[in-house]
Amino acid sequence: MIKEWATVVSWENGEALLSCDVKASCNSCASRAGCGSRVLNKLGPQNVHTIAVSSAQPLVPGQKVELGIAERSLLSSALLVYMAPLVGLFIMAGLFQALFGSDLAAMSGALLGGTGxxxxxxxxxxxxxxxxxxxxxxxxxxxxxxxxxxxxxxxxDGR
Known part of the structure; x- marks a missing residue:
């Protein structure tokens, strides 16, 4: 189980609206001062994600809750997001290269496969x-x- 703390924004009818801060992994590294990734992370927007989670227990805005998500679901979704476009790109590029025999066709197939x-x-x-x-x-x-x-x-005060 992967765990993260969130802050309650609102609670209504068994559903809590939670705010989660996006944390960069660069905050705990020993070479923070000379790291280029840390500088790039500071330049980008500091995002806060808001999600809705069911909760039978009434919650108060500002209250902290610990969220958990199954590791399997997180890994499966990451695999789907990264691998589906990559596999589509390679398959369609190879197919277009074999069918049409040109680099332009392979590039078009790669673009089509990645988008698909x-x-x-x-x-x-x-x-x-x-x-x-x-x-x-x-x-x-x-x-x-x-x-x-x-x-x-x-x-x-003398107390």
Whole structure:
């Protein structure tokens, strides 16, 4: 199970709207100062993803929840997204090269196969996201933001 913390944006009728921060993997590397990838990550947009997850327990905006998704579903979706266009590209490029015998035909076939593989992955992805095992689930729920109170005392108060 792959786990990530999210913040509740709203909860209504058993469905929670959650906000997840996008984290770059560059934050924990020892060579952060001289890394070109870190600089490129800072230049791009800092995205926040919002997802809807079913929750029978009432949640409060600002509350933290731990989400989990099955590793198998994540790996399967990554395999589908990356491999379908790549396989389509190679198959159609080879087929067009064999049929027409020119590099231009192979390039056209590669473009057609890559686009077709992308569209296939997109269509299958929409069908697969309806499966329950592909949906993120709430594993644990943190305290509501107003449930935690911190009192500070100074030496002048005499307490």
């Amino acid at each position: 593989g992308f569209l296939l992955a997109r269509g299958l992805g929409e069908k697969l996201t309806r499966r329950n095992e592909w949906q993120p689930v709430i594993i644990s729920v943190g305290l509501p933001p107003d449930a935690v109170r911190v009192d500070t005392f100074s030496a002048q």
